[in-house]
Amino acid sequence: MNIANSTELICFLVLSIIVITGSLGVVLLSNIVYSAFLLGGVFMAVAGLYLLLNASFVAAAQVLVYVGAVNVLILFAIMLVNKKEELKPIKGLQIRKVLSAGVCAGLLALLIRVDLTTPWNLPGPSAIGEKATERIGEHLFTDYLLPFELASILLLMAMIGAIVLARRDVLVNDVGTGESVDQGLIEKTTNPILIDKRSTS
Amino acid sequence: MAAPENLINLSLNAAAVAPEGVVLLAMLGTLIVDLAGEKAAAKWSPPISYLGLGTALILLGFQWNGPLEPSFLGSFLADNLAIAFRAVIALSTLISLLISWRYAEQSGSPVGEYAAILLAATLGAMLLCGSTDLVSVFVSLETLSVASYLLSGYMKRDARSSEAALKYLLVGSAAAAVFLYGASLLYGISGTTNLEAIGIALIDSPTPLAALALVFVLATVAFKIAAVPFHQWTPDVYEGSPTPVVAFLSVGSKAAGFALAVRILIGCFDAFDTQWKLLFTVLAVLSMTLGNVVALAQTSMKRMLAYSSIGQAGFVMIGLVCGTEDGFASMILYMAAYLFMNLGAFACIILFSIRTGSDRISDYAGLYQKDPLITLGLSLCLLSLGGIPPMIGFFGKIYLFFAGWADKQYLLVVVGLITSVISIYYYISVIKMMVVKEPQEASEVVNSYPLIQWKTIGLPPLRIALVTCVVVTAVGGILSNPLFQWANSAVAGTPLLQQVIALAGERSIG
């Protein structure tokens, strides 16, 4: 084994450890801010794995989209909604935690078992390195043209929907009758649900 | 991969998505009109959407039995199956829009954006029906899902609506993530994203990994069609979402889910035929049982219809599990029938909500004296949902059970028959509530029932939709022959299904 290979192996091991411990931290830590920052670290480490696979464009895109956009957005949401609220203790939380841990461990065992029994087609296709950017572009404008164009509609609609849900100016009158309205469901409820109960009590 | 100079001359065969293109134009049109203000939007969004969806339906009609060429280099295929499901979806959106306007205006929500988002959901659902590539499947599925999340939270001042949207979003995202995991496994096994090519690769090497991918993909499909035990989101989301949105979710979104099921399970997991049929049998039995039994105990009309829709999805699954010519045809037929009867029922309960502001079943007591139209319409639609002759639902259900019996799916048919009887009980109890009660027993809501008038903007389309659905439900059963032919030719014009049917025939002989 020469130095290049062992460097690669060491890099892979370090990145994998970061990814695994980081994601465990994201799920298990009770401080949500730490979870969010760790998530950023996990995304970075995944970008590092892409780099190891010689997919530098995908790695940079991963950093730009996941760290630069998604994770910053998550952090924003957490920091802007910094509402300290004592939640009621949930009954049987410990048992639930144990149960879900058991299910997850079972799933993990299943995945590992399947992974080991599958005859993988190794080695996979060789990386095309620097040409990847061009190749991705060609794919996007040939066989993945339809999903690519549809994604633009998806984003447009998500943006419009987000603005509609978030904007402050509400229509206060019925367009047809001119009566004032409250922007709620027309079917009024008789027994208040969770959120109402908390605000009234 | 073609060389760059050849890329310009690719034959995309983009005409196959012309109906979606028209829907997209209508969506953009409503958005542009909306810029002129709420009044203009309320006036112009309806005609634009009708025009778009109507044109889309006409274009779909022209595509029927057309030449079968894959479009967008294998991302999309407009076979008759896809056309039939796309038509069901477009029609369900059209009717959902007709019954939406008054509801949206009376709750003070922006109408233009509502129509635009619903049209975007339609676009996603329609493309999902014809997608033959994992990437297009995922993107169109997400378009449908994200639009659905937005729509279910559309009454933003109402905590129930926000709660519904949040629940739907969280569960839906989890389902999408599971689907992605499954899809990535499929890609890893086969090295391609084309469903047909994956299917071939799976036949060559049916590994345990592929079985795992099947389970993951199946979970997402089950989530989309709300099959038990992936149904937990349904009652809460249906109760909290605006009622017209529920109407769309229960028909359009579900039809898209079934189209996805056919595309992926039959087109791609043919090698795991017995396995997925077994899983789907379990899902169908659980859905029919739980949906119909829990619906008995509901006091809210929307919630009852939510559980009933879970049960109905279980019936449709019988057709899918059969995998025979009759099975697929009965599935398509029942989806079409379900479209009219369910949307008819929703039109009635929306009208009742608009007039009274309630959806409790007990509030319907004695309604026949104050509002015969709602009483008649709702009764007919519920009877049809329960499968009482001579409504359209009866013929749909009979055809499903017939196909199931012919394919020796005795368990499914027996469970279906028993749960149908249970469902008739709760459908009839609503009708009894409306019709049988004496005037002095009528509910407070009905006693203070407002004067019936149809002049307010948004009510005339609601009336049209209601009458159309009820008439089709009532008369469609007797005149259902064209529908049968349509469903059969949908199956006959789909090479994918024909292959499977031929294979199944060989198996049973051999």
Place this chain on the structure above:
Amino acid sequence: MTSPGTVQQAVISPGINLELSFNQALQGLGVPPDLAHILWLPLPMLLVLVAAVIGVLVTVWLERKVSAAAQQRIGPEYAGALGVLQPMADGLKLLVKEDVIPARADELLFTLGPVLVLIPVILSWLIVPFGQHLLISNVGIGIFLWIALSSIQPIGLLMSGYASNNKYSLLGGLRAAAQSISYEIPLALSVLAIVMMSNSLSTIDIVEQQNSAGLLSWNIWRQPVGFLIFWICALAECERLPFDLPEAEEELVAGYQTEYAGMKFALFYLGSYINLVLSALLVSVLYLGGWGFPIPVEWIANLLGQSTQEPLVQVITGSVGIVMTILKAYLLVFLAILLRWTTPRVRIDQLLDLGWKFLLPISLVNLLVTASLKLAFPIAFGG
């Protein structure tokens, strides 16, 4: 397969391969080739670090002198001739200052924040070319790497804002992150227009594509709108006045830097100046012909009857390249400093309005126009 370490190519000056001679020299001393390669790896990084820090020292001195001139003062004058050693003194002072971590602050995040702000900026220097072969790493994704790396910065800002346990810090951090992500979009779009014209993301290709006819073929003539957008966005990304809202002292004390002292503060300080120099360098690479002399060196060589292959000409070309890049960059730095001391600050809502409602649409239109021009006049717009 390459590991991130080996992605680093070499600093190769024209005609002379530094890496090769370094390796050969070491092997002459009996070091195995693999080890020689590993010993070589940190050198380019060290070079970048030194170059960046020297760039900052010059900039700080320039800033002090220009600000003094703008306010009719003299500025630093005792430390060295014309006070050139003043930035060194500043740095030394910060280095020996006490490192204060506020009570109830989050120690770990408080320390990590400035580091996360600084590292991406320094890494971005990898792609800045000073000549045909004078850059650390000619990675294929070139300019995209810079855009990706600069998107990490907001995380560090949010982190230090949050960890300080101070409302001004938090507000400053949030503002900085919001500003950074809002201006990144028009910035990336204007870079995209350039990339479209040169058919490559690599900074080398971008510069070469501009150097066919010297001054006249620079991108600034073909992308005047893009140039302005890029410059405005770059200033906003560096949080320079008129966009220094995250540190607006009247409103937020010193924003996310409020609680920082000593070396951690110095890291922020360093980061912001390295970023400024980097942005100026990239403007010169993207729009002002990079290392190109206003009149192509080949023309002059031909005029004098010299072959461009001659070692002497090559050395001169290389030096002119470095000088031109730095000259152009420092011209822009000077402009930024002048802007800082002569313009008033915008309000936060004006800032976001400018970014989202003005620069974003304009840059989209610019991209569209560039694409149409590219189709219409492929010769002039890199068909």
